[in-house]
Amino acid sequence: MLMPQSPAPSSLLFAALPGALPFAGVTVGAEIHALALGAAYRWALGRRARRTAAAGA
DSSP states (O other): OOOOOOSHHHHGGGTTSSTTHHHHHHHHHHHHHHHHHHHHHHHHHHHHHHHHHHHHO
C-alpha cells in the first residue's frame, strides 16, 4: 500500500537558511510533489485508456 508523503524531504533542504526561507522550502516541496503526482496521474490515465482501446478494438 502506498502511503502519501509530505513535502518534508524537499523542505529540509531549506531548513538551515535564515529568515523566512525555510517556509519557501515547504512551498517548493509541495509544488514538486504536486507536479509529480499530476504526471503520475496522467501516465496512469493514459495507460488505462490504451489498454481499454486495445480491448475494445
